[in-house]
Amino acid sequence: MSKEQIYKLSELYDNTTDKNDILNIESKLKKLLKPYKEGSIGIAQINPIAGDIEYNAKKIVKYIVHSQNIGLDLVVFPELCLMGYPIEDTIDRHPIIVEENIKWLKQIAKITTNTTALVGFVEPRKYDKLTGKKYYNSVAVISEGKIQSVIRKSLLPTYSEFNDYRYIQPSPVVGAQSAETLGKFSAKKVQICPKTNIINGRKYGISICEDCWNNKEFFNDTTLYSLDPIEELAKEKPDVFINCSASPTRAKKEQLKHNMLSFISKKYTTPIVYVNQVGAIDNSSFDGSSRVFDKNGKLLARAKSFKEQFLIVNPDKNLGKIYPLTKGLEQSLTETKVYTLEYEPDLERTYKTIIQGIRDYFQKTGFVRAVLGLSGGLDSTVCAVLLADALGCKNVFGISMPSKITSQESKSDAQKLAENLEINFCEASIKEMFETTNNCLQKLFKSIEKKWDSRYEKSFTSDNIQARSRAMFLWGISNEFGKTLPIATSDKSELYMGYATINGDMSGGFAPIADVPKTKLFALARWINKNREIKNAIPQSIIDKKPGAELAIDPKTGKPLIAEDALMPYEFLDEIIWRIENKKEHYFDMLNSKFLYEKKHPISKEQKIEWLDKFYRRMASALYKWSILPPSVIVDSRSINKYDYKQPITSSGINYKGLSNEEIKSKILEIL
């Protein structure tokens, strides 16, 4: 009973800023917590701003004071919480922020009492003679007015969006070293001191993020590092493991994390407290969902997903509430073996990941309002919903920008959507702009073709003028109205195919759905209509119609060109993407196995070859577009986000089919 009261009061605390309320809550909590005091831990799941030390430090101070006021033994913050993770080269080019984070850390330490705090920070390595990188990724153990000891990260993720080894030196030792080593730790002078920390009579084995991701048994002897910091810590038989993390959400990652943490606590019969960052920093969206497993590997507590929260737990005394995980976070990695169009299980996570990505990008860069073109098509429609939900409907302006090709239905769909969402809406025709631009350009082309004979018989120029005129409108609004960002509405399927216009629909200050393939976008639209507070905000006709850019007329039908005719069926396209990303398949792997699409619609081998070739050709020429895409939220297990996937643009000539040994032999013979 008193446990429920603790959780309830803690939720009240999360939702108030009123000083009297807080004092009141704290005095009640303190009393209720008395029986749980020994071994009590506060999980401070915060949303930091990268590089804004003062902002982050103030949050830390707030939660330390709170923990003291309610008499907790320990309060734990996420990895690098003073800096925000990731901070990338900023710490190298702007060393002032490293100095600042040390200053704040030292001052914060001074206010600590007998509640211990674990605070992540960037530790500069200041020696006359330095071997290695200039910084450690560290956690300070602070209490009784000072820094007691320092833990340094050993395993440095340097893959996907992670770049730790770029600026961080891996710690050669695991666990705590004395405070005297701050800034001058040397592997040669490792202290003969316990790796674990004794706090109020309990022994804690503290590690940082990736340090707990290397259990050889769990990962079937296929791991990225040889050292296992948890195994090292376990040798000291700690009472509790603590892991300070900053781990972004990606598809299929969460069950793995859950299983792994459960495995570790069970294997070593030691509870583990895992504290994760929440909020988005540029392209990475962190889900929070901090949690505690008891010594039998059973989930004891879990914080909310995608929300800041202060959660009180005590692994020894069975204190800790399990908040529901956002649906979609629980899929396992092994489920990725077969392609499926059943996106439903991942849609709530997808929605929340993007909402958080948009909201934090705007808030952390100081933008408030978004403006986007509403074409009546699926991409801009889903973007509009996500923006309205992330920023508030009053802060979104949808502009219908019809050309002469735009159908009446598209216009009315756009307007209906705006009404349903209660976002701002107006119409602005691009006809005049198109005509003027096209006239000017046609004249200009006449001059150019006198000198260059490479004019295409059929070009996409007029399609692109339309897309660029619209972007011109949106950027104009951004220039004219304060704190307003235009939105790039390109989706993942079309970006893979380069089916997006430079300075047109792929231009904007943020690209919300750049990591959502088209078939999933349809599912998301249906999910939105079913699950959002206001149901069916998206007109059914938008979901029902075939996507098309409405930039050109199909000479065969006299109607606007359907995207699938220009590309290939989205179901087929999205399965290619899925196979490349998740199974690293290549051309012949795909040619020689059956696609889901083929099971429903038998196609000839020639057709399949045509689509596969088109895919590879178009993907190669899309590399440049990926490199200039605005920031976007990484959602999927793999993405084309430029901080997540790096391929030289000049490597576009890769022979995706490969050569046989015989072919290679004969090519060599030709030279000899």
Place this chain on the structure above:
Amino acid sequence: MSKEQIYKLSELYDNTTDKNDILNIESKLKKLLKPYKEGSIGIAQINPIAGDIEYNAKKIVKYIVHSQNIGLDLVVFPELCLMGYPIEDTIDRHPIIVEENIKWLKQIAKITTNTTALVGFVEPRKYDKLTGKKYYNSVAVISEGKIQSVIRKSLLPTYSEFNDYRYIQPSPVVGAQSAETLGKFSAKKVQICPKTNIINGRKYGISICEDCWNNKEFFNDTTLYSLDPIEELAKEKPDVFINCSASPTRAKKEQLKHNMLSFISKKYTTPIVYVNQVGAIDNSSFDGSSRVFDKNGKLLARAKSFKEQFLIVNPDKNLGKIYPLTKGLEQSLTETKVYTLEYEPDLERTYKTIIQGIRDYFQKTGFVRAVLGLSGGLDSTVCAVLLADALGCKNVFGISMPSKITSQESKSDAQKLAENLEINFCEASIKEMFETTNNCLQKLFKSIEKKWDSRYEKSFTSDNIQARSRAMFLWGISNEFGKTLPIATSDKSELYMGYATINGDMSGGFAPIADVPKTKLFALARWINKNREIKNAIPQSIIDKKPGAELAIDPKTGKPLIAEDALMPYEFLDEIIWRIENKKEHYFDMLNSKFLYEKKHPISKEQKIEWLDKFYRRMASALYKWSILPPSVIVDSRSINKYDYKQPITSSGINYKGLSNEEIKSKILEIL
């Protein structure tokens, strides 16, 4: 005498593709080389295409056959020559190219005779149970029809534009392991075999790029790694060191490299043969300049800079020509202590680095032609010269796109420049487009301001419409004419200040001068006029006039606004950039020391504060622009190229002034 003939014949070989010529040259060379045969080495300084294995392999075959035909002991290729460096995530997402490079390697090995070849390749690590990354960065020693042994890179640069640790496992051992270890090398089964390779009775200590950059003595005990592979190799007392590299040019890097290689050969009384990649891959421009130092640390041979070349050397027999280094490659790192406007020493290198960057980006992506706006200003002018020299004047189209603000002088300057360069030229007014767009936008703004009250009293909307209209023309030409890329003309100073229009002048397929600050650009323009074959191609009036975007009228003067008035004097601005990049100074460092500009033009402290604040404010909001900048050549010692400098856009709120301990204390007190 016969040495000179050897060098001359070798140059002839480099410049012919005629089979008879080649046979003739080879038979002569073979005779002449007889006295130098033992210990003779061919340096194959090639320009690979990233990921295009067939293209690279054919070059390798060609030079292996040539080396055999003229009877060399050894032929050496740059690091990862089969793949091209860097290849980044491509090898992970497209594993087929790794399979291909192994297939080619094995087939190439079959054609080898008693001439040994050192060929760089990506080695997949194929085990049931894998610890670490999936690949090694390796060199195969091939001769007598097979792979004899494999050398693996130990030190993995992961800073600036380098990203080796992202996908490569560092080798725990130095030197050669047997061919049987290919694909399955295990540190646990290190072979008791010489680390060095015996080739025709000589012992070679072979290493890969960064492996030779870690001499503790040379670097004053401040190094990135603890292992020194060269020291390990030296223990076996090799006759010659060989280093296979892919090392891009950056300002002030070359003298360091020279001194270091000289130091190593002298310290171990062992000659070193350093073979570098040439050519550009996306943003990195490799200078070649492969070289040999004799056992006394004296330069014995050096290949050309920025050119493919096959250079024959024999460190034992004093065979090896020293080709002149491109001026600018020889500056030392220590020269960066004081800011200077004396750019002259680095201009030839700057010019050639960019020329190669443009040429290779176009060739390797299949583009042929460039189109750019010619404003009569410095940025577009220098770009036009560089493009004409890189692509040929017939492949460049300069478009003068005047608005009503454009002066007659600007128009005639642009035309004169085009005539001098013999590039294509035409004029296309943006007046109509501006008016139409502006009218449409003004109407649209009226609708928007009914809902949003954040309309600026003074905006840059009309400035930006002009810049975007021009980009619309250029991209239209790119859509209409085959293999044509528009050029982004933004320079480094203005990019730092965000003084560039999104979808306007900063938009394009390539940004040639994005790493050249304005004051250096002036110097480059003067250098071009003096040193190019056709002198004074740039009208003096362009160099003389004050830069300005001609997008708006200064109400005070009634004339187009001068950029320096909107920003600050370029001399001052460029020194801020230089101090931040080269000395990691921050706000108060700069406020409290004298700028070169101040020595000439005394300014008040208030003025200085105003400029510094403006710089930091504008730099913070320019982060987004950096992230969507097209590929550009990295030229300077540090750059804002997104593959070289990574800072979260959401970290734009960094407090660049920092806080004192007292300020921090009082801020904490406020919370308590």
